[in-house]
Amino acid sequence: MDTRNGTKESALSRNLFLKGTAAAAATATVGFPAIVRAAKSAKSYPALGTFPAGVSGDTAMIGIISDLTGSYSADGEDLVKGYKLAIKHLNGGGGLVSKVPTLSGKGVLGKRLVYKIGDSETKANPAVQAATEFIERDKAIMICGDTSSAVVIALAKLAQREKVVFLSGASGSNDTTGKDCQRYGFRSQPSAYMDAKALAPVLKKELGTKRRAVYLVPDYTYGTTLYDSMKEFTEKIGWTTVNHYLAPVGTTDYSSYLLNIANSGADVFVNIEFGNDAVASTKQAAQFGIFKTMQMIVPNISSYMPDGVGAEIMAGVYGTQDWYWGLAGNKAYPEAAANSKIFLDAFLKEYHGIYPRWTAHIAYDQTLTWADAVERAGTFYPPEVIKTLESGHKIDLCLGPVAYRAGDHQQIRPVPVLKGKKPSAMANKDDYFEIVGMVPGAEAVPPLGLFGCHLPGYT
Amino acid sequence: MILRAVGDRSTWRAELAVALFLIAFPWIFPAIGGYANLATRILILGLFGIGMDLIFGYTGMLSFGQAAFYGTGGFVTAYLLSTGLLHNTLWALAAGTIVAALCGTLIGYLCLRQAGVYFAMLTLAFGEVFYFLENSPLAKWTGGENGLPGLPKPEIPLGFTTLHVHSNLALYYFVAVCFFAGYWIARRIVRSPMGAVLRAILENPARAAAVGHNVPKYKLAIFTIAAAYAGMAGGLLGIFQGYMPPDAFSIDQSGEIIIMTIIGGAGTLIGPLVGAGLWSYLREALQNLHGVGAFWKIILGLTFIVLVTLFRRGIAGGISDGIGLFRLRRAPAPRTDEGTA
Numbered sequence: 001m002d003t004r005n006g007t008k009e010s011a012l013s014r015n016l017f018l019k020g021t022a023a024a025a026a027t028a029t030v031g032f033p034a035i036v037r038a039a040k041s042a043k044s045y046p047a048l049g050t051f052p053a054g055v056s057g058d059t060a061m062i063g064i065i066s067d068l069t070g071s072y073s074a075d076g077e078d079l080v081k082g083y084k085l086a087i088k089h090l091n092g093g094g095g096l097v098s099k100v101p102t103l104s105g106k107g108v109l110g111k112r113l114v115y116k117i118g119d120s121e122t123k124a125n126p127a128v129q130a131a132t133e134f135i136e137r138d139k140a141i142m143i144c145g146d147t148s149s150a151v152v153i154a155l156a157k158l159a160q161r162e163k164v165v166f167l168s169g170a171s172g173s174n175d176t177t178g179k180d181c182q183r184y185g186f187r188s189q190p191s192a193y194m195d196a197k198a199l200a201p202v203l204k205k206e207l208g209t210k211r212r213a214v215y216l217v218p219d220y221t222y223g224t225t226l227y228d229s230m231k232e233f234t235e236k237i238g239w240t241t242v243n244h245y246l247a248p249v250g251t252t253d254y255s256s257y258l259l260n261i262a263n264s265g266a267d268v269f270v271n272i273e274f275g276n277d278a279v280a281s282t283k284q285a286a287q288f289g290i291f292k293t294m295q296m297i298v299p300n301i302s303s304y305m306p307d308g309v310g311a312e313i314m315a316g317v318y319g320t321q322d323w324y325w326g327l328a329g330n331k332a333y334p335e336a337a338a339n340s341k342i343f344l345d346a347f348l349k350e351y352h353g354i355y356p357r358w359t360a361h362i363a364y365d366q367t368l369t370w371a372d373a374v375e376r377a378g379t380f381y382p383p384e385v386i387k388t389l390e391s392g393h394k395i396d397l398c399l400g401p402v403a404y405r406a407g408d409h410q411q412i413r414p415v416p417v418l419k420g421k422k423p424s425a426m427a428n429k430d431d432y433f434e435i436v437g438m439v440p441g442a443e444a445v446p447p448l449g450l451f452g453c454h455l456p457g458y459t
Numbered sequence: 460m461i462l463r464a465v466g467d468r469s470t471w472r473a474e475l476a477v478a479l480f481l482i483a484f485p486w487i488f489p490a491i492g493g494y495a496n497l498a499t500r501i502l503i504l505g506l507f508g509i510g511m512d513l514i515f516g517y518t519g520m521l522s523f524g525q526a527a528f529y530g531t532g533g534f535v536t537a538y539l540l541s542t543g544l545l546h547n548t549l550w551a552l553a554a555g556t557i558v559a560a561l562c563g564t565l566i567g568y569l570c571l572r573q574a575g576v577y578f579a580m581l582t583l584a585f586g587e588v589f590y591f592l593e594n595s596p597l598a599k600w601t602g603g604e605n606g607l608p609g610l611p612k613p614e615i616p617l618g619f620t621t622l623h624v625h626s627n628l629a630l631y632y633f634v635a636v637c638f639f640a641g642y643w644i645a646r647r648i649v650r651s652p653m654g655a656v657l658r659a660i661l662e663n664p665a666r667a668a669a670v671g672h673n674v675p676k677y678k679l680a681i682f683t684i685a686a687a688y689a690g691m692a693g694g695l696l697g698i699f700q701g702y703m704p705p706d707a708f709s710i711d712q713s714g715e716i717i718i719m720t721i722i723g724g725a726g727t728l729i730g731p732l733v734g735a736g737l738w739s740y741l742r743e744a745l746q747n748l749h750g751v752g753a754f755w756k757i758i759l760g761l762t763f764i765v766l767v768t769l770f771r772r773g774i775a776g777g778i779s780d781g782i783g784l785f786r787l788r789r790a791p792a793p794r795t796d797e798g799t800a
Contacts, residue, residue, distance in 0.1 A: 068746075068753040077753070119746055119755065124606055125704035129500070132700060133743075136627060137494050150604040154702060157608040161701060180605070219594065220604030248594070249604070 045381035048459060049163030054139035055380045060111040062087065062367075063118070063134025063143040065155060066169065070122030071250045072147040072275030074304035075359045079147060079169050080117060082363025085350050087113045090371050095346040096339055096397055100368060102375040109374060120146050122249065122275070124154040131155055135162050141380050142167065142370060147275065147359060148249070149173035149222035156185030160456055165382055167366045170322070170359050172274075172300050174225035177410040178451025183458055184382065186389060186404055188322075188366050188411040192226035193446040195299045195320045198415035198439035200233035203318060206419075207268070207295060209238035214266035214294075216257055216281055218273050219246040226272050230299055242266040247273070247281075254281045258288045269294040279308030286313055301418065303357030306432040314420035314432055323361035323398055324416050326435055333438055335400030336414070343398050355430040365397040383458035402441070408453040412441035470650070477642055477729065481635040485628060495627040497743060501736045502631070502638045503695050508720050508731020509645045510688025515717070516725030517649055518681050519661040520571075521579045523713050524586030525689050527566065530593060530708035532559035532690020537607040537703035538600055548613040548624075552637075552694045559690020560683050562589075567682035571675060574664070583710070590708040607703040634695055638732075641688060645728050648684070657681060722766055724773025733775050737766075 045051070054061060064083050067076025089095040091113055093105025107113060116138060118130025127146055134140040135158075143159060144167040146152050152171035159166030160182040168176060168187045172195065176187050190198070203211075213234055217223040223246070231241050242264050245257040258281070261269060269290055273281045278298065282305070285291065291313065298305065298319040306314045327336040328344040343364060347356040356364075372395055373388040374380055390409075394401035402413040418433040426432065481502075485495045507529055514520045536555030539545040545554070570581040593601045601607060613624035613633060624633045648654055656677050659667040668674045697703035706712065715738070716731070723734025741762060745755035770777035 069756055073753065116747060117752070119753070123704070123706045123709075124604075124702075125706045128700055128702050128704060133494070133496060136496055150705075153605055154608065154704070158702065161609075 045379060045384070049382055050135060050139040050141055051381050054141040055109075055111055058111060059114045060108060060142075060380065061134070061138045061140045062113055062115040063131060063138065063140035064115055065118050065120050065127050065130050065134075065143065065145040065151075067122045067147050067275075068117070068119040070120065071277055072122045072170075072302075074308070075147040075170060075275050075302055075357070076120070076122075078303045078357045079145060079359040079363050081347070081351060081354075082356065082360030083115065083144065083367060085347060085360070086364045086367035087115055088350070089346070090367070096342055096364075096368060099339065099342065100372055100395065100397075102372050103368065104375075108371045109378070109380065111380075116140075120148075120151050122148050122151065124151050127151045128154055128158055131158055132162075135164050140164060144363070144366065144370075145169040146171075148220075149176055150220045150249075152176055152185075152187075153180045153221065156180070156182040159184040163382055163459070165370065165385055167370055169362060170303075171222070172226055173222040174229065174446070174451045175221045177408040178225075178453050180221075181408050181453035181455055183386060183409075183455045186366070186409045186411070188362055188369070188402070188404075188413065190300075190320065190322060190413070190415045190444065191410060191446065192222070192229040192299070193450075194415050194441075194444040195226065196229035196233040197446075198417055198437075198444045199230075199297070199299060199318065199320055200237050202417050202436055203234065203239075203297065204237040206318065211239045211268045211295075212242050212266045213239055213268040213270050213297075214242045214261050214264040215244035215270045216254070216261060216273055217244050217246050218277060219248050222274065223272050226299055230270055230272070239268070247277075249277065251277060252280060254284045255288075257281075258285050258290065261285070262288050262290050267294055268297060270297045270299065272299060274300070274302050275304075276308070278302045278305045282309045282313060301433075303359045306420070311421065311423040311426060311432060315422045317420040318418070318436075320415055320417050321433075322358035322416075324358065324418060324433055324435060325355055326431070326433060327398070327416065330435065333435070336398060336438070339396065339400070340398045361398055365399070365402075368397060369395050369402075386458060405445070405448065407448040408451075408455070410445060412445055414438040414441050415444050473729075474643060474646060478639060481639055484635075485631050491740075492744060493740060495631045497739060499627070499631045499634050499699055501732065501739050502634045503692050503699065504716065504719060504735035504739065505729075505732030506634075506638045506641045506695070507689050507692035507716055508723070508735055509641055509728055510685035510692075511716050511720045512725055512728055512731050513645060513648065513657075513681055513688070514685045515720060516727065516730070517654065517661060518657045518678065519664075520574075520678065520682070521717070522570075522582040522682075522685070523579050523710070523717070524566065524570075524582035524584075524589070525685070525716055526708050526710065526712035527586045527589035528559040528563055528686040528689035529693040529696075529712060529716075530589060530705075531562050531693065532556055532687075533693030533697045533703050533707050534593065534601050534607065535559070535690075536694030537610055537697035540611060540698070541607050541609045541703075546614060548615055548698060552691065552698065555694035556687050556691040559693065560687035563683040563686020563689075564679065567679045567686070571678050571682060583713075586708075586710060586713050590710070593705060593708045601705070602703075604705055606705045607697070608701070610697050610701045610703065612701070613698055630699055634699065637691065637695060641691065642728060645688075648681075649728065653677065653680075718763065720773075722763055722773055724770070724775030724777070724779075727773065727775040727779065730773050730775040734773070737774070 066080045067073045089097040097103045097105050120127035131143050142165045147170040149171040152168040156166050166185045172192050174192045217227045296317045301319040301321050325344050328340040330337050373385050377384040377388040389404050390406040392403050394403045399413050404411050416438050417436045419436050485498050488498050532555035535558045536551045539551040545551045566585050594603050615622040656672050719734030719738050720731045724730030745751050
């Protein structure tokens, strides 16, 4: 019995072996070039994270996490529009994809990009939940998104643990590329420090050196680090910090904070609130009559804040944004003008006349930057993609040539400083700002290591 | 109620059914687009919900502050594991559960002096206090708005060997064992004399006191047990995702567990699991439906309104009522008359 079974098995395996050899020989003659190409691109990297499982077929999956609902949902919607447009261009050509030599407009490394979107509700847990599913179930080769630094940091830590590249959406906290920096996380938005440093000289010139500032601060990493940086740089130009008030994200009634702010004796109101909270707090501040006595500064102006509060309130407000569509075709800023125009036109066409905001810009430019890095690395293997992103190679997109800093993964890029236009000066209903200046990235970035970044390992 | 009393011979049937379901769930779930991680999440919420059901479905106390214990258990477990103070996952989980139960005793002692809507308001207030504590004064330990990342995958030393729970399916069965233990204990509680007293309190607290039961003591005991369930579920959440989120403490979390319990069927123990399953599954499915996007919450809300209107005792309650009706119809004619009279 045993022997017979044994004989049968070995006969069977010999048979299989013969068939296999024949098949291999057939493949070798017919599909030899294809195999050589595959071998070259795979270069026998070990399995890591979702590599190579996520790119074994003819598609590569991108997991997008954004605020479809929640306190920052207006910004989250714009962010999603940016990702969708970038993926459309990477798959089918168009927009800035035609300006980047490495990008073919036929997917990335020949893989068509597919995506799924998960709602973070501006909370860490749903975001981590969605990202985990994208990684575990869909084998996402890259994850990206969200508009809250607290959520972005949670996602970056998840990405580090799971060894999947993460491109942060809107995140202004110094911690994102400071004490919470991750090897697998990249951030293109200016940090709080960069916003404050870019803004301070303008404030000194326009508002003088003897100002008294009071702050309304969202109570999490973004708010507190932006407050710290604004305090540091405004005090350097001679301003006094009267007080600051911390409010939880998603606060609906700001009256108790605004009452204190109205009575603080300050003449500058620095509103650090973001998203829907920025709109709610500013509208309520107007009801308190705060703007009759105080100048408002919004160090990082949310995508849809001007639409929410109206141009009358935004007129004369100073602040920064990651990008503003007014750069498109703007002769004063030749480095950004042409590419911004290409992005603006493509976006207006895709979304039937809706103007892109800076959150869409982050999504669009970062996705292209990632695709370019994958193409130049010649593989999706995460450490190689990361090393390519860290190489200092500049990519010419909406803001002109930009690159990530290897030491903390902060993008070195110019910071646009804006001032709200009077309603009478607006050329169209989206023309909320004049661009006061563009501070070069190298001047604005904090010295490496200031915020305690120690990047973890590649594997 | 009659059916429950009749079930003496079938005491083990519910446990067996639940055990079989737990074993099979990750294998049948993919047929409708589910997957192991989602199943694990559902079990964690189901375990949290058993505690909610014990106080709400069986004793009639509506607490809006259960997230306080969910978060407490979660953060204690997460802190112990992420700092490396404890390496044994089970000890950390036990520590989280015990601390949550102790908080339950304290909060229960303070809140249970009131009943009805006043009790609900007090638990709501304490829930918010805990959220605030986590976010600001205790941020050094809890990570504040950032939560606690970096929990290692579960390691369970059994003396002779150490279990490394790494794959998604292994994690599911780890949580499933915890869920089953929780379900089994809850069944023992509700079928014990204590369970009878709890139901008496639900139906008429004054009469329960009049016949000599120490109502406040029973309420405090079950409130503490419910807090322990919440704490254990919170601990499992952190272990499962490797990250303990601050929103475990949020008022939304307290609200969600109430909705899941009611949708699934209060007073059934298994109802919260059904509710959590429906909630989590629809949440995923709707978000991935083309064109739904940000409207998933509205559709989910409308679905729940319909369900609450259709099933007054929740889905599990509705099903058990349906089975009861079916049995009555099939019974001999005279008994049917009695039943419907």
